[in-house]
Amino acid sequence: MKPMTRGLRWSIFLRSLTLQGSWNHQRMQNLGLLWTVLPWLRRNRRDMNRDRVFCRRYYGFFNTNPYLANFLFGGLIRLETDQDAGVEVLPGVIGTFRDSVGRALASLGDQLFWLGLRPTLIMTICLVGLLGHISSVLMVIGIFAMGQLLLRWIALGKGYDLGMDIVDLLFDPRWHLWIARMKRAGMVLTGMVAGLYLAQVAEAGGVADRSLLWIGTGLGMGLPVVLRKRLPGELLIVVALVLALLLTFAI
């Protein structure tokens, strides 16, 4: 196996950070994907026709999770390198690999990052904020930022080393273990935010009513059930204002 050069790895890594930079409704991340893998083509230009086929391969509909995408990019570069070196890669395999692994990573990423890590991190910074540690809010986000950059760098190398075997990596049960842990941590932290807020209300004495926390919580849980859809937070603010007005007149 021909190793990935350091220059190519850096180039693809930096470009992969902008995968969603040209996100569009028609083909989502396709332009970002082609832009990310172009450094490989620039180093291995053959003839006009093969270059066009290469570009066409990466310009179709594409969507995956940006944090885990580098596993796939590494794998794709490995397949292209193998094919270029004369290793037999069946026609259409690269496209199928791109689509199926991309979808699997999107699904894993939704669970791990958007439903697991993000709420956990958000509740962590809210907790830190409630405690009054203002600069720690930025520190927590900074640690996450460094961590995810490191993950992307490692994922690119790992994806290249594994090639098609990334599929085995996707079956690793530890992914689901981490997803469950992240969600549980998020639930506990959500409770901690509520607990700390209640304690602060109790400490403040008469200026605030702790029932407002329960009213807000009930509203947040009840609205999606009543409306059969989740409202964006911005509209929830407006709903909360209407409720506050009603409370003002009721008291």
Next chain:
Amino acid sequence: MALWVPVALVSDPTWSSLLILGLLAGILALDDTALAQTWFGQPLPAAVLTGYLCGDPLTGLAVGLPLQLVLAGNLPIGQTFTGDSTSASIAAVAGAILAGKHLPPVLVGNSAGTWQLLGWVILGAGLLSLLGHLFIQGERRVNGIWMLEGLLSLRDGRLGRIEQLHIRCLLTTFLRGFGSGILFVLLMVKVWIPLFTHLPPALQNALGTLPLLLPGLGVGTMIDRYGLKSSWLWVTAGMVCTFLVAHYVV
């Protein structure tokens, strides 16, 4: 310890202060989706960063915390709504500080007198975020048009066009954030905050309740996201333990 040197953006917005805030909004707009996604563009970090930049991080915390909690359920899965909470948070914090207001967080010290204005500023941020959503959708439509232009490269093999188109999209995101940031700050300082004094007293009182309702709303939204059945035990455990420690031990 003062970690940051405030840019002295206090008092009326000058061109230089608007330029600095616009740059921050542009960079964080890139971070939100287009570049790296480090989550510094989330409402609370964006508000705190703006607070530091304007020399009043406490106002950043006061505005950013309830906003962050109520927007916690806005996850980029299975929904087309995005909102522009980044530019809105920056504008809310900068607008309040530039208008000469200091907003301490709710329940901190003797801050009850400022809750009404805080509620008004948070409401303004929510509405600005809705407005920003339209700009984001416009930007994505433009991205779509440019993406189709890239199909030419599949015919003539000009790779440079692909590079240019992607960079153009990134630049557009930056400019959208930059423009929204400046526009929203101006709207906050010149229109929204001066409007507060003209509000009827009943609405002002209701606005005072708003910052107290939002944390519960955020908690409720998250419980709904996790599912009540699977989360109630963990949420309750976290809540009871933290309340007991915070109320009786600390």
